[in-house]
Structure formats: structure tokens, C-alpha cells
Amino acid sequence: xxxxxxxxxxxxxxxxxxxxxxxxxxxxxxxxxxxxxxxxxxxxxxxxxxxxxxxxxxxxxxxxxxxxxxxxxxxxxxxxxxxxxxxxxxxxxxxxxxxxxxxxxxxxxxxxxxxxxxxxxxxxxxxxxxxxxxxxxxxxxxxxxxxxxxxxxxxxxxxxxxxxxxxxxxxxxxxxxxxxxxxxxxxxxxxxxxxxxxxxxxxxxxxxxxxxxxxxxxxxxxxxxxxxxxxxxxxxxxxxxxxxxxxxxxxxxxxxxxxxxxxxxxxxxxxxxxxxxxxxxxxxxxxxxxxxxxxxxxxxxxxxxxxxxxxxxxxxxxxxxxxxxxxxxxxxxxxxxxxxxxxxxxxxxxxxxxxxxxxxxxxxxxxxxxxxxxxxxxxxxxxxxxxxxxxxxxxxxxxxxxxxxxxxxxxxxxxxxxx
Amino acid sequence: xxxxxxxxxxxxxxxxxxxxxxxxxxxxxxxxxxxxxxxxxxxxxxxxxxxxxxxxxxxxxxxxxxxxxxxxxxxxxxxxxxxxxxxxxxxxxxxxxxxxxxxxxxxxxxxxxxxxxxxxxxxxxxxxxxxxxxxxxxxxxxxxxxxxxxxxxxxxxxxxxxxxxxxxxxxxxxxxxxxxxxxxxxxxxxxxxxxxxxxxxxxxxxxxxxxxxxxxxxxxxxxxxxxxxxxxxxxxxxxxxxxxxxxxxxxxxxxxxxxxxxxxxxxxxxxxxxxxxxxxxxxxxxxxxxxxxxxxxxxxxxxxxxxxxxxxxxxxxxxxxxxxxxxxxxxx
Numbered sequence: 001x002x003x004x005x006x007x008x009x010x011x012x013x014x015x016x017x018x019x020x021x022x023x024x025x026x027x028x029x030x031x032x033x034x035x036x037x038x039x040x041x042x043x044x045x046x047x048x049x050x051x052x053x054x055x056x057x058x059x060x061x062x063x064x065x066x067x068x069x070x071x072x073x074x075x076x077x078x079x080x081x082x083x084x085x086x087x088x089x090x091x092x093x094x095x096x097x098x099x100x101x102x103x104x105x106x107x108x109x110x111x112x113x114x115x116x117x118x119x120x121x122x123x124x125x126x127x128x129x130x131x132x133x134x135x136x137x138x139x140x141x142x143x144x145x146x147x148x149x150x151x152x153x154x155x156x157x158x159x160x161x162x163x164x165x166x167x168x169x170x171x172x173x174x175x176x177x178x179x180x181x182x183x184x185x186x187x188x189x190x191x192x193x194x195x196x197x198x199x200x201x202x203x204x205x206x207x208x209x210x211x212x213x214x215x216x217x218x219x220x221x222x223x224x225x226x227x228x229x230x231x232x233x234x235x236x237x238x239x240x241x242x243x244x245x246x247x248x249x250x251x252x253x254x255x256x257x258x259x260x261x262x263x264x265x266x267x268x269x270x271x272x273x274x275x276x277x278x279x280x281x282x283x284x285x286x287x288x289x290x291x292x293x294x295x296x297x298x299x300x301x302x303x304x305x306x307x308x309x310x311x312x313x314x315x316x317x318x319x320x321x322x323x324x325x326x327x328x329x330x331x332x333x334x335x336x337x338x339x340x341x342x343x344x345x346x347x348x349x350x351x352x353x354x355x356x357x358x359x360x361x362x363x364x365x366x367x368x369x370x371x372x373x374x375x376x377x378x379x380x381x382x383x384x385x386x387x388x389x390x391x392x393x394x395x396x397x398x399x400x401x402x403x404x405x406x407x408x409x410x411x412x413x414x415x416x417x418x419x
Numbered sequence: 420x421x422x423x424x425x426x427x428x429x430x431x432x433x434x435x436x437x438x439x440x441x442x443x444x445x446x447x448x449x450x451x452x453x454x455x456x457x458x459x460x461x462x463x464x465x466x467x468x469x470x471x472x473x474x475x476x477x478x479x480x481x482x483x484x485x486x487x488x489x490x491x492x493x494x495x496x497x498x499x500x501x502x503x504x505x506x507x508x509x510x511x512x513x514x515x516x517x518x519x520x521x522x523x524x525x526x527x528x529x530x531x532x533x534x535x536x537x538x539x540x541x542x543x544x545x546x547x548x549x550x551x552x553x554x555x556x557x558x559x560x561x562x563x564x565x566x567x568x569x570x571x572x573x574x575x576x577x578x579x580x581x582x583x584x585x586x587x588x589x590x591x592x593x594x595x596x597x598x599x600x601x602x603x604x605x606x607x608x609x610x611x612x613x614x615x616x617x618x619x620x621x622x623x624x625x626x627x628x629x630x631x632x633x634x635x636x637x638x639x640x641x642x643x644x645x646x647x648x649x650x651x652x653x654x655x656x657x658x659x660x661x662x663x664x665x666x667x668x669x670x671x672x673x674x675x676x677x678x679x680x681x682x683x684x685x686x687x688x689x690x691x692x693x694x695x696x697x698x699x700x701x702x703x704x705x706x707x708x709x710x711x712x713x714x715x716x717x718x719x720x721x722x723x724x725x726x727x728x729x730x731x732x733x734x735x736x737x738x739x740x741x742x743x744x745x746x747x748x749x750x751x
Contacts, residue, residue, distance in 0.1 A: 097460065
């Protein structure tokens with residue numbers, strides 16, 4: 001073989017080789033797996049909740065046979081360590097290295113806000129079933145951040161305030177964790193309650209991880225309110241409910257709460273002291289609705305515990321996005337199409353038991369249950385709906401445009417109507 | 420009393436080294452650093468950028484710990500304060516990014532001066548605890564002063580200027596800052612002033628007896644170290660584009676201190692080795708297991724048992740032992 005001939009054959013072989021290698025690559029771009037990045041805290045202060053996020057999310061995909069829109073699904077799960085800096089780093093890794101098509105998850109508001117700020121610049125769709133910070137779907141809305149299966153913090157405490165007014169409560173004291181999520185949940189309650197003619201007689205803010213609630217409980221009983229509104233999460237909630245009972249306030253002053261206060265993650269470790277607390281949420285594990293019953297049965301069968309907020313929100317979120325992906329035939333590469341379709345997709349058959357849809361700001365409109373903690377036939381405590389507020393949006397009964405003109409809730413601004 | 424600061428520099432091991440070999444190493448490392456983004460995928464470039472930034476923070480701790488004998492647990496707070504100022508200035512007040520950076524560094528230098536005034540008269544575990552407490556104050560302030568710092572939710576930045584928006588150009592921009600800053604710190608600790616610091620580290624009473632103004636030296640060292648931590652913090656603001664109390668919390672100070680210790684306290688450049696080890700380990704291990712903090716913890720335990728001088732410190736000892744052996748062999 002002379003030199004010229006050698007060059008020719010080599011070039012030809014290389015060209016065919018490159019072509020052969022490139023061809024399936026092009027095909028793969030459309031029919032390869034859909035890669036989903038899930039971020040959940042597996043270490044740090046909220047690691048237990050993170051575990052349930054992963055359980056709920058993977059349960060959906062297992063049931064769906066890890067396929068959607070005629071493509072297989074590949075989950076990439078990362079630990080955000082309950083820390084916004086780590087969450088940011090993991091989001092970067094998922095988007096830039098693992099090349100996921102969209103992101104899901106996070107539990108703490110600050111981790112979600114950090115990731116939201118990151119995806120704002122690169123347009124990666126990001127679904128947040130737990131992150132409740134009001135402004136993400138209000139004043140600082142980001143187009144590609146959608147609360148599939150999630151809710152904004154002040155959304156559910158408003159119907160509860162309305163319900164409280166109907167019970168004839170006139171004076172209510174609030175006790176809440178002192179951070180934005182607490183300010184927003186309390187704000188929603190305080191604004192609706194005072195605008196309806198009630199009075200907030202005292203607001204107590206305690207730092208996260210308070211072990212002794214006695215100073216607050218003493219002051220609350222001194223105010224003699226008609227009811228107490230408690231905004232608590234995790235261990236704080238268990239401690240408050242226990243101490244509320246041991247101080248003898250249970251039975252004297254009724255306790256209302258934001259949904260996390262009596263979430264399964266809290267009350268599954270508690271006894272009769274949690275019985276009778278009234279909260280509001282888009283989901284009640286004890287609801288007598290076929291879809292809810294089926295979901296609770298599957299989940300309890302697999303993980304031997306009743307699903308918590310973290311688990312079902314992620315299950316519903318996954319279901320919602322999966323339905324949209326089916327509608328667009330698996331074309332998740334087209335981000336705008338995906339986002340638009342998700343926003344236009346209604347979910348009639350989710351474990352929530354009631355149909356749900358999105359408002360114009362990427363936040364779902366739910367039928368909100370007023371729920372009461374009761375003992376079920378297995379002797380476990382769970383939340384059972386006692387009343388339903390249909391079609392509650394994050395703006396309650398306000399016009400979105402006027403509502404958005406008021407400042408976001410904070411310690412200083414609780415929307416309390418001056419009398 | 421004016422301290423006789425300038426003393427003739429005694430020859431140290433650095434100056435004993437063959438200059439040609441040192442120059443070769445410098446050239447090699449520079450070329451490697453410049454070529455890095457060309458061979459690494461874009462995500463790894465951002466990790467490299469992070470390593471550079473945390474390397475500077477760890478070095479700023481090493482200036483105090485390795486040369487002044489004062490181990491600080493408040494540098495995470497100083498670093499994060501700079502990040503807060505930069506992001507607050509650009510996103511809340513709408514100011515320019517460059518002014519923001521200058522302000523961030525200025526504010527943290529002032530903050531470091533306040534820290535220094537309170538802390539320099541102590542040493543050992545008291546210094547450790549005092550800086551820890553001061554750091555916790557900054558953290559508490561960032562957490563509770565919601566109207567300014569955004570509380571738990573933190574502040575979101577406005578993004579980098581277009582010129583350095585992508586990972587690669589930002590990496591070069593950071594490199595462009597880190598190299599002179601590193602050189603400045605190197606000069607700082609190897610100056611007569613740095614030698615005095617080492618004297619203070621080894622025997623405070625003797626230095627005082629010789630007529631040195633010990634508190635003044637420590638004060639200046641602390642402020643300088645705070646300045647460098649502030650530079651790192653300002654770069655971090657550009658890098659992360661987000662700040663929350665977790666940036667100023669204790670674990671940030673501890674992480675940076677661990678980087679300095681892993682690399683080798685008193686080796687200055689070891690900080691980069693420590694930062695590289697810890698950050699890449701974090702990233703690599705967390706892909707495989709959710710138990711990555713355990714793996715990290717075990718690594719620290721192993722390093723403390725087998726190389727308490729840190730990686731670079733250990734390497735230096737091994738090298739000098741080998742040299743000794745060679746020279747003794749040459750004599751026989």
C-alpha cells in the first residue's frame with residue numbers, strides 16, 4: 001500500500017467511524033432516557049423529611065415502570081445537606097454534569113430559593129413540591145419554577161382563619177417559629193382573621209429548635225384567647241404539642257395549626273396529646289376518597305408508615321409532570337413546551353382526591369381541607385377532613401394585582417387590620 | 420514604644436532551596452492552572468474555581484494559625500460578611516458590582532479590626548472560643564436581622580457581569596485575583612514582620628522581652644488576615660450569587676480551618692492542597708453515597724493520625740529526610 005492509498009483508506013475509515021459514532025448520538029438525543037435530578041436533604045437537620053421525599057418520588061416512578069412519554073426515566077438523586085450552599089453546588093452538578101432535563105425537590109425554603117436563583121439564569125425547569133416561600137410564585141416569580149404539588153406558605157392558613165371565625169372565635173394568639181416560612185403562614189392567618197372581625201391578641205416568635213415552651217405557654221394562658229394558632233414544624237411541633245398538653249392547656253384552649261404542625265412526620269410519634277388539633281391542608285391522609293385511600297394503602301404497605309406531606313407532595317408533583325410529559329410525547333428537551341404544558345395540565349385523579357390546576361403564577365389551586373387529628377381503626381393518629389373550602393388560590397379572595405402591592409409577610413408586617 | 424520591626428532576615432529553608440527548581444515548579448503550576456479549563460468539563464471548572472476561593476480563605480486562617488500561633492474559628496463569619504455586603508449592595512441597593520466588592524472587602528477589614536481588638540490579648544483555647552463567639556454573633560445577626568439580611572431565606576444576587584458570566588472566564592478572573600493575593604500573603608509571612616510573628620508564636624514572652632509590641636503585631640496580622648478572607652468572600656459572592664446564614668455559620672469556619680490543617684498549618688500553600696482534597700472528596704464521594712460526611716470524617720481522622728502536620732507538612736518532612744540521607748551517603 002503506497003502512502004497515498006494509506007491516507008485515503010485511513011481518512012475513509014475515520015470518517016465512517018465518526019459517522020457511525022455520531023449517528024446513534026443524534027437518535028439518542030430524542031429517545032434516550034429522560035433524566036430527572038432530585039435534590040433532597042439526606043444529611044443535616046431535616047434528613048428524615050428528605051428520606052420521605054425520596055420515598056414518595058421514587059414510589060411514583062416505580063409504579064409507572066420508570067417510563068413516561070415512551071421514554072425510560074433515569075433518576076439522579078443528590079443530597080442537599082439541608083444547606084443552601086450545598087444545594088446550589090448539587091444543582092450545578094445535576095444540570096451541568098449529569099445533564100438532567102429538569103430538577104425536582106429540596107425541602108428547606110433557603111435551599112429552594114438558592115436553587116431557584118440559579119435556574120433563573122439558565123432556564124432549567126425546576127419543580128418545588130415542598131418549598132413554600134410565597135414570593136417564588138408571587139412578587140419574584142421565575143418562569144421556569146413551578147410548584148407542582150406544592151403550595152405557598154400563606155395559602156392554607158387563610159381558609160383556617162375563615163373557619164375559626166365561623167366557630168365564633170374572637171381572640172386568637174399565635175405561636176410560631178421565627179423565620180420566613182412562619183411569618184408567612186402566620187401572616188395569612190392573621191390577615192384573614194382580623195379582616196373578618198377577629199382580633200390577634202398576641203404573637204409569639206420563638207427560635208427554631210426551642211426545647212422549652214413554658215415561657216410562651218404561660219403568657220398565652222395569661223391572655224386567655226379563644227384559640228391558639230400554632231405554626232410549627234418537625235421536632236418543635238412535637239415538643240409544643242406535648243408541652244401544651246402537660247401544662248394542661250389542651251382541653252382548655254383549642255389549638256389550631258398550620259399543616260406541618262400535625263403532619264404525619266410529627267404525629268406518628270405522638271400519643272393522645274395531638275388528638276383534636278385542627279389544621280388546614282390540600283391533603284388529608286384520613287380522607288374517605290378512593291384515590292387517597294389507594295395511595296395511603298400502597299405507601300403504608302411499602303414503607304410501613306402513613307405518608308407525610310413530603311412524600312405525597314413529591315408523589316403528586318411527579319404525577320403532575322409525568323402527565324404533562326405524556327401529553328407532549330416525551331419531548332422534554334423543549335423546555336418552553338414542557339413548562340407551558342405543565343401549567344396547562346389539570347390533575348383530576350391524584351392522591352389529593354380532588355381535581356387541581358395551576359393559577360397564572362405557577363401555583364396550584366386546591367380544594368383545601370380543614371382537618372382534625374383523630375385516632376383511626378388501627379389505633380394510629382391521622383388527619384381527617386371536617387370541612388372543605390373549594391378552589392382556594394394563593395390569593396384567597398383578593399385580586400392578585402392588588403394583593404401583590406402589599407409587602408411580603410414578615411415579623412413586622414402580618415397584614416393585621418387596624419381597628 | 421516603637422517596635423524594632425526590621426531585622427535582617429535569617430536564612431530559612433525556602434531560601435536554601437535551589438532557585439532553579441523553585442522557578443520550574445512555579446512555571447509548571449502556572450501552566451497547569453491556566454490549562455485546566457481546557458481539559459476539564461465546565462462543571463469541574465466551577466469546582467476548581469471554588470477550590471481557589473476556599474484556598475484563599477484557608478490561607479488567611481493559616482496566616483494567623485501557622486505564623487501567629489492563633490487559631491481562629493471566626494473566619495467563616497468574616498468571609499461571609501463580605502459576601503453579604505457585596506450581594507446586599509448589588510441586589511438590594513442596586514449598586515455596581517466593583518464598588519460592591521471594594522465595599523465588601525473594606526467592611527470585612529473593619530470587622531476583622533473589631534474582632535482583633537477583642538481577641539488578640541488572648542491565646543490558645545481562649546482565642547479559639549472568643550473568635551468562635553464573635554463569629555456566632557455575626558451569624559445570629561444575619562439570621563435575625565430579617566429586614567436587611569433576608570433572615571433564613573438569605574439574599575439572592577443579580578448575577579455576574581457578562582464578561583465573566585460563564586464558568587471558564589470566571590475561573591480565569593478568579594485566578595487573576597488569587598495569584599497576586601497568594602503572592603501577597605507569601606510575601607507577608609516571609610517578611611521581617613512575618614518572622615516576628617513566628618517569634619511570637621514560639622515564645623511570646625521572649626519577644627516581649629526583646630521589646631517587640633506583641634499585641635500590635637497580632638493586631639496587624641489579624642486585620643491583614645481578615646482582609647484576605649474578605650477578598651475570598653467577595654469572590655464567593657460572585658461565584659455563588661446567593662448568600663444565607665449558612666455562609667457565615669460555624670461550620671464554614673470549621674471547614675476552612677480543616678482545609679488549612681489538612682494541607683498543613685504553617686505551609687501557606689498547603690491550604691490549596693487541603694481545599695482541593697476536601698472539596699473534590701466532597702463532590703466525588705457524595706455521588707456514590709449519602710454517607711459522605713462519614714467518609715470525610717474518617718479521612719480527617721486518618722490524616723490526623725498519620726500526617727498531623729498536614730499533607731504538605733508531611734511531604735516536606737519526608738523530602739528533607741531523604742535529602743539528609745542522600746547527603747550523608749555522599750559523605751561516606
